[in-house]
Amino acid sequence: MKTLRGRFVCLLLLVSILGIGMSARAQETEKKEIPLKYGATYVGKRQDDAMKKFRENRLGAFIHWGLYAIPGGEWNGKVYNGAAEWLKSWAKVPSDEWMKLMKEWNPKQFDAQTWAKMMKDMGVKYVKITTKHHEGFCLWSSKYSKYTVAHTPYKKDIWGELVKAFNDEGIDVHFYFSVMDWSHPDWRYDIKTAEDSVAFSRFLEFTDNQLRELAERYPTVKDFWFDGTWDASVKKNAWWTAHAEQMLKELLPGVTVNSRLRADDYGKRHFDSNGHLMGDYESGYERRLPDPIKDVQVTQWDWEACMTLPENQWGYHKDWSLSYVKTPVEVLERIVHAVSMGGNMVVNFGPQPDGDFRPEEKEMAAAIGEWMRKYGECIYGCDYAGLEKQDWGYYTRHGENVYMVVFNRPYSSHLIVKSSKGEQLVSAELLDGTRLKVTETARDEYHVNMPVQDPSEPFVIRLHFEKAGENGKKYREALI
Numbered sequence: 043m044k045t046l047r048g049r050f051v052c053l054l055l056l057v058s059i060l061g062i063g064m065s066a067r068a069q070e071t072e073k074k075e076i077p078l079k080y081g082a083t084y085v086g087k088r089q090d091d092a093m094k095k096f097r098e099n100r101l102g103a104f105i106h107w108g109l110y111a112i113p114g115g116e117w118n119g120k121v122y123n124g125a126a127e128w129l130k131s132w133a134k135v136p137s138d139e140w141m142k143l144m145k146e147w148n149p150k151q152f153d154a155q156t157w158a159k160m161m162k163d164m165g166v167k168y169v170k171i172t173t174k175h176h177e178g179f180c181l182w183s184s185k186y187s188k189y190t191v192a193h194t195p196y197k198k199d200i201w202g203e204l205v206k207a208f209n210d211e212g213i214d215v216h217f218y219f220s221v222m223d224w225s226h227p228d229w230r231y232d233i234k235t236a237e238d239s240v241a242f243s244r245f246l247e248f249t250d251n252q253l254r255e256l257a258e259r260y261p262t263v264k265d266f267w268f269d270g271t272w273d274a275s276v277k278k279n280a281w282w283t284a285h286a287e288q289m290l291k292e293l294l295p296g297v298t299v300n301s302r303l304r305a306d307d308y309g310k311r312h313f314d315s316n317g318h319l320m321g322d323y324e325s326g327y328e329r330r331l332p333d334p335i336k337d338v339q340v341t342q343w344d345w346e347a348c349m350t351l352p353e354n355q356w357g358y359h360k361d362w363s364l365s366y367v368k369t370p371v372e373v374l375e376r377i378v379h380a381v382s383m384g385g386n387m388v389v390n391f392g393p394q395p396d397g398d399f400r401p402e403e404k405e406m407a408a409a410i411g412e413w414m415r416k417y418g419e420c421i422y423g424c425d426y427a428g429l430e431k432q433d434w435g436y437y438t439r440h441g442e443n444v445y446m447v448v449f450n451r452p453y454s455s456h457l458i459v460k461s462s463k464g465e466q467l468v469s470a471e472l473l474d475g476t477r478l479k480v481t482e483t484a485r486d487e488y489h490v491n492m493p494v495q496d497p498s499e500p501f502v503i504r505l506h507f508e509k510a511g512e513n514g515k516k517y518r519e520a521l522i
């Protein structure tokens with residue numbers, strides 16, 4: 043039998059072992075933070091008004107428009123199944139030949155106000171437009187390139203008209219910008235020789251000039267979304283990615299920048315070598331989403347996903363029968379899924395070469411808009427709700443209001459809700475105020491009855507929780 047003193051010594055030993063263990067671990071995590079010149083510029087979510095606006099917008103549209111819309115996936119009689127905006131690469135078309143398409147750039151149906159109206163009716167709060175995709179053709183009249191709209195039969199500054207039309211409708215404009223430029227002689231995939239390094243410095247200067255030009259000419263732009271930054275040449279010039287972010291932030295106070303631009307001192311991208319997000323929001327969820335149960339860590343940073351309607355077509359492709367095309371409900375589910383995990387969703391459109399949208403895209407925009415007008419309350423300004431995901435769909439939260447967005451109707455007619463510890467569910471109602479029956483079924487577990495009149499589309503229930511009273515005490519653990 044142990045004496046009291048013995049026990050005390052044991053306890054002391056245990057405490058000191060734990061203590062040493064813990065402080066060693068603390069030191070280890072401190073040690074793990076390696077000094078970086080080009081890592082994250084801050085840690086945690088930005089909370090200024092511009093970032094809050096970015097986050098509250100939640101639903102956006104992408105518009106991919108460029109010369110690639112003209113061939114629409116077909117070159118010399120061959121239709122390529124890959125992404126239409128990559129056709130120059132698939133069909134190995136040299137730049138001078140590709141740029142002959144400029145002579146055909148004359149989108150007679152283009153009308154900035156019609157585009158803005160369509161986006162407004164869809165319910166998007168922002169639009170990301172391609173200023174320059176990998177092909178190198180500039181949709182604004184850049185003075186640093188000969189490949190711009192100014193040198194086409196159309197001549198007019200399309201993006202100037204668009205920025206104004208969107209802003210007039212209260213829609214924020216974000217700029218997509220591809221760093222990789224297939225038509226610039228100084229672009230390099232890697233830096234292997236002294237000549238590469240000289241050429242690439244000229245290329246980065248050219249890119250700075252274009253970015254400065256965009257920022258100065260269109261000062262209402264709210265965001266820069268960089269693409270084409272994955273090559274070794276960019277990774278070896280991490281300083282430039284940090285510099286470009288900083289330059290834009292100095293030129294445009296409040297502007298947001300995506301993580302895809304950034305690389306750190308060790309060439310690590312999106313998240314730096316200390317695990318901190320670079321740029322203002324994570325932009326890696328392209329045509330995919332985080333797992334709603336396993337990946338909850340994404341709720342700790344801002345992020346934005348983007349998706350195509352066919353499997354992988356961003357620019358206009360003339361044949362959409364080559365891959366599966368999502369239905370409006372499937373698109374809505376992705377939008378809700380993103381918001382339920384604290385992210386934004388951007389739905390892509392690839393306008394036709396004549397400046398009109400294909401019928402399928404018009405129908406999609408209208409269908410999303412119709413749903414958003416009824417149920418947008420569970421999207422705009424909403425965030426991760428912090429509740430355990432259930433099979434019927436997704437939760438979102440706006441302050442005290444928790445929303446259930448129901449995508450799967452249960453045969454039981456009972457929608458299961460599990461409340462957080464110490465909270466009880468006090469009411470459930472449709473957005474028009476119709477009350478639904480709530481039954482407490484177990485500790486922190488409830489049934490919400492399906493509405494009597496089946497809404498026959500994904501629908502929304504608003505929940506209210508309160509601090510639990512004495513009620514919880516009636517439950518006890520099983521003895522096993």
Ligand code: H76
Pocket residue numbers: 106125127128269328348356
């Ligand atoms: C790969 C790639 C690019 N990133 C998407 C957003 C599209 O622009 C696609 O071409």
